[in-house]
Amino acid sequence: MALLELDSLHRHFGGVHAVDGIDLCLERGELRALIGPNGCGKSTLFNLITGALRPTSGRIRINERDIAGLPAHRIARLGVGRKFQVTSVFDELSVADNLRVAQGPRAALPIDALLTRLHLSERRDVPAGVLSHGERQWVEIGMVLAADPKLLLLDEPTAGMTSPETAATVDLIRDIAATGDVTVLVIEHDIGFLERLDCAVTVMAKGKILRTGSFVDVRADAEVRALYFGNAA
Amino acid sequence: MSRWDAPPWLALLVFAALAAVPSVLGDYWTGQMARYLLFGLFAASLALVWGRAGILCFGQAMFFGVGGYAMALLTLGVVDIPVLADAWAALGLAVLAATLFALLVGVFLFWGGGISGAYLAIVTLALAVILEQLVRGWYTLGADNGLSGVPPLPVGDNPWDPRPTYYVLLAIAAVLYAGLAMLLASRFGVLLTALRTNPQRLTYLGYSVVVLRIAAFVIGGAVAGLAGALFVATDAFASPSLIGFALSAEVLIWVALGGRSVLLAAFLAAILLRVAESYLSEALGEWWILALGLLFMLSVALAPHGLLATPLLWLRARRKPKGPAPA
Numbered sequence: 001m002a003l004l005e006l007d008s009l010h011r012h013f014g015g016v017h018a019v020d021g022i023d024l025c026l027e028r029g030e031l032r033a034l035i036g037p038n039g040c041g042k043s044t045l046f047n048l049i050t051g052a053l054r055p056t057s058g059r060i061r062i063n064e065r066d067i068a069g070l071p072a073h074r075i076a077r078l079g080v081g082r083k084f085q086v087t088s089v090f091d092e093l094s095v096a097d098n099l100r101v102a103q104g105p106r107a108a109l110p111i112d113a114l115l116t117r118l119h120l121s122e123r124r125d126v127p128a129g130v131l132s133h134g135e136r137q138w139v140e141i142g143m144v145l146a147a148d149p150k151l152l153l154l155d156e157p158t159a160g161m162t163s164p165e166t167a168a169t170v171d172l173i174r175d176i177a178a179t180g181d182v183t184v185l186v187i188e189h190d191i192g193f194l195e196r197l198d199c200a201v202t203v204m205a206k207g208k209i210l211r212t213g214s215f216v217d218v219r220a221d222a223e224v225r226a227l228y229f230g231n232a233a
Numbered sequence: 234m235s236r237w238d239a240p241p242w243l244a245l246l247v248f249a250a251l252a253a254v255p256s257v258l259g260d261y262w263t264g265q266m267a268r269y270l271l272f273g274l275f276a277a278s279l280a281l282v283w284g285r286a287g288i289l290c291f292g293q294a295m296f297f298g299v300g301g302y303a304m305a306l307l308t309l310g311v312v313d314i315p316v317l318a319d320a321w322a323a324l325g326l327a328v329l330a331a332t333l334f335a336l337l338v339g340v341f342l343f344w345g346g347g348i349s350g351a352y353l354a355i356v357t358l359a360l361a362v363i364l365e366q367l368v369r370g371w372y373t374l375g376a377d378n379g380l381s382g383v384p385p386l387p388v389g390d391n392p393w394d395p396r397p398t399y400y401v402l403l404a405i406a407a408v409l410y411a412g413l414a415m416l417l418a419s420r421f422g423v424l425l426t427a428l429r430t431n432p433q434r435l436t437y438l439g440y441s442v443v444v445l446r447i448a449a450f451v452i453g454g455a456v457a458g459l460a461g462a463l464f465v466a467t468d469a470f471a472s473p474s475l476i477g478f479a480l481s482a483e484v485l486i487w488v489a490l491g492g493r494s495v496l497l498a499a500f501l502a503a504i505l506l507r508v509a510e511s512y513l514s515e516a517l518g519e520w521w522i523l524a525l526g527l528l529f530m531l532s533v534a535l536a537p538h539g540l541l542a543t544p545l546l547w548l549r550a551r552r553k554p555k556g557p558a559p560a
Contacts, residue, residue, distance in 0.1 A: 050437060076439035088434045090427045100420070101427050102438050147438055 002064070003028045003183045004049070004151055009058035011044055018044040020207030022058070026151075031177035031184045033194055033215075036204035037227060042187045043085065045204075046153050050082050051075040062151060079150030083157055085187075087136045091129030095120055095139055098128050102143035109146065118142045119168070134165040141169070145176065152176065154186040158193055170196045191219075203227070238417060239497035239545055247501060248407050255396045264395040267467050269507040270406045275460040276487045276503035277413055277496050282453035283485075284493030285417060287429030288446060291354040292361030293457055293484050295338070296331045298476020300458030302368070303327035305380040305471035311373060320386050324462050331458020332451060339450040343443050358478065365477025379472035386466050402463060406500075409456060414496055416452070425449055486525065490532050492542020502541055 004026040011019040019041045026032055036042055047053040049060060051072035060067050067075050076082075090098050099111050115121045118138050123131060128139050137157060144152060154173070158166040170193060177184050177199075188194060194201060194215050201218045203211045205227050211218055218224055251270070255263040279293045306312045307323035317323050338360065342348060348356060369377050389397030416422055424445060427435050432442045465471045474480060484503070491502020506525070514521040536543040 071441075073436045073439050073441050076437050082437045084434075084437075088431060090431050090434065092426055092430050093423060097423050101423060101435070104439065105420070143434075143438065 001028055002026065003030075003062065004185070005059075005061040005064075006045075006049075007059040007061070009045075009048060009060065010056045011041075011048055011053060012056045017207045019048060019055075022204075022207075022209055024202065024209065026183050026185060028150075028183055029177065029180035031173070031197070031199040032186070033197060033199055033201045034185060034187045034204060035189065035194070035201060035218075036210075040204045041207040042204055043155065044207075046082065046155055046187070049075075049151075049153060050080055076147070079148070080153065081144030081147050081149030081151070082153045083137075083140050083144050083155060085155040085159070087133070087140055089128045089136055089139045089143065092127055094125045095128055095131070096124040098139055099142055099146045102146040104147065109148070111146075114142055114146055117172070134161045137161060137165075137169075141172065149182060152182055152184045152186075154184065154188075156187055156189065158188065158190060163192070166190065166193055167196065169193075173197065238414070238495045241414070243545075244410065244414065244497050247497060248403070248410070251403055251406075251504075252400075255399055260395055263399045265511060266504070266508075267395060267399045267402050268464060269504045270399075270402050271460045271464040271467065272484075272487070272503040272507055273500040274406050274409060275457050275464075276484055276491070276499040277410060278453040278456035278460065279484050279488045280491075280493050280496050280499035281413060281417070281425075281456070282449055283488065284495070284499065285422065285429065286425045286446065286449035286453075287349075288450060289350065289354045290357045290450070290453070290481075291485065292357035292359075292364075292478075292481045293453070294476055294478075294480035295357075295361050295364050296335050296454040296457035297461035297464070297480065297484075298364070298368070298471075298473075299334045300327045300331040300461030301465035301471045301475050302374060302380070303330040303458075304462035304465045305383045306374075308384050308466065309380060309382065311380070320384065320466060324459070324466075327462035328455055328459045331461065332455040335451045335454020335458070336447070339447040339454070343446045343450070345443075347443060347446065358481070361476070361481045362478050365473055368473045368476055375471070377473060379470060381470045383465050383469045383471060385469065386463070398467060402467065405459075405463065409459070410496065410500060413456070417496065421448075486529055488539075490529060490540055492539020492545070494538060495542040495545055498539050498541035498545065502539070 002025050004024070006022050006024040009019055009022040010017070022045065034042055044053065048055055051067065051070055062078050062080060065078065067078070090101065093101065096111055096115070099114055115124050120135065120138060120142065123135065128136060131139065141157060158169050161169060173184060173186065174197065176182050198215065200212060201215050202209055203218055203224050210227065211221055211224055254266050258266070275297050279290065282288050282290050282293065304323055304327040307314065307317050307326060308320055310318055317326055342353060342356065368374050374380065385392060386398055386401065388401050417425070424440070428442060428445050436442055461475060487503040487506050488499040490506065492498035510521060513524065517524060532540050538546055
């Protein structure tokens with residue numbers, strides 16, 4: 001059953017067609033990577049799905065529910081978790097309090113189990129603001145997980161991470177998807193990350209979907225290569 | 234990391250010292266300190282709204298004044314509802330009036346996208362000025378003269394003895410301080426810190442930023458209204474200066490000087506600055522306001538967390554070397 005359905009979605013900023021007719025369908029438990037050059041509309045797409053922006057036209061359905069006109073916090077309550085491109089955590093709060101806030105009053109998962117899973121047990125009482133960049137990324141991923149999401153939108157989750165941290169993040173994302181309950185859509189540029197993630201890849205260009213296929217097929221695709229390296233390559 | 238903004242033992246120490254005031258300082262100062270306690274409570278309400286929730290309200294005296302005027306109108310029988318002429322019933326209704334007024338203003342300010350930052354400060358300032366002008370021109374409210382002869386709280390047998398009233402007000406202040414401190418240490422308090430520092434993240438975790446802002450604003454309004462109602466009963470006088478710009482700016486200075494992020498610092502700063510004003514305004518005359526301004530500038534430059542809160546935050550950072558002082 002489709003968890004996320006985008007139906008000829010458009011978003012225009014004046015004359016700029018940032019998202020220009022996207023049809024996309026993600027099944028429950030599916031893991032999908034979204035790539036494309038800067039300015040191709042990936043982040044706008046995330047903003048539309050999470051309610052930060054309203055579509056110019058087209059439809060977004062989450063769990064078969066049309067989310068048109070819902071404010072962002074109501075969409076989040078439908079189980080849409082979002083990790084921002086620029087790490088967004090509560091710097092003054094301890095790591096544990098960050099997760100508690102994310103969890104809401106009806107705690108599903110014990111905080112300690114989550115901390116262990118994130119390798120942050122020793123940092124539980126430290127303000128998130130003093131952590132390293134990679135650790136802060138993990139706190140934010142932990143927060144969206146703590147909220148018990150149905151749909152996880154990750155915008156460059158490994159930006160600025162060391163390669164062991166990146167590898168651990170890939171494993172974590174694969175674990176999440178392997179449970180079958182959480183649908184994951186992840187924006188990433190890092191080729192090593194995509195290769196390791198080993199999932200279907202959707203390529204966006206100029207607000208449209210150019211190609212969807214396995215990492216190997218997409219990498220070999222002439223049009224995708226032209227997109228990234230120019231026709232001369 | 235402890236969620237208490239000031240250690241509970243320190244708060245106990247402060248209230249114990251305040252309990253000793255009547256036997257140490259005598260009747261005159263006991264009467265004065267009774268009023269200052271209420272200014273302290275008023276400052277604590279702004280510390281919650283501004284320091285914790287990040288809502289820079291430049292018109293907090295609106296709620297102090299609404300509470301005060303409601304108390305005066307009911308106990309003087311201007312609004313003649315015999316059941317509510319009883320001081321305690323009137324107090325309850327005055328708090329309710331301030332709470333509902335804060336809800337009205339809060340919805341107006343925050344609904345939809347709402348406003349924040351400097352715009353919020355300007356709009357709340359304008360509202361306070363408008364409200365003061367309204368009261369100054371309203372005959373039923375005594376206009377410029379205010380309402381005098383407000384009956385005192387029915388405490389003790391001898392109306393000339395300030396001590397019973399002082400102890401009752403101190404008990405109310407202590408209970409409310411403890412309540413607010415516990416509220417800020419609770420999940421709700423954590424959410425308010427989250428609200429101040431990163432409202433966007435909170436939205437995408439499924440929280441309504443509007444509801445949280447209004448909630449903080451209304452709680453602050455209710456506490457300010459209670460302080461105002463008790464003040465008018467203690468001072469026997471509701472004047473337009475209680476509701477407008479001047480007191481709003483003053484409470485902001487007390488809270489900033491004490492430390493807006495620490496409830497106890499704001500509470501204590503209001504009391505200490507009023508005491509200092511009583512002493513120094515005689516010695517310095519009109520220069521007092523200049524001295525206060527200079528102190529304010531020094532505090533902003535040298536101790537932006539507040540003169541009382543900075544040592545507290547410094548102590549906490551030293552005890553927990555991993556954790557820096559919160560901004």
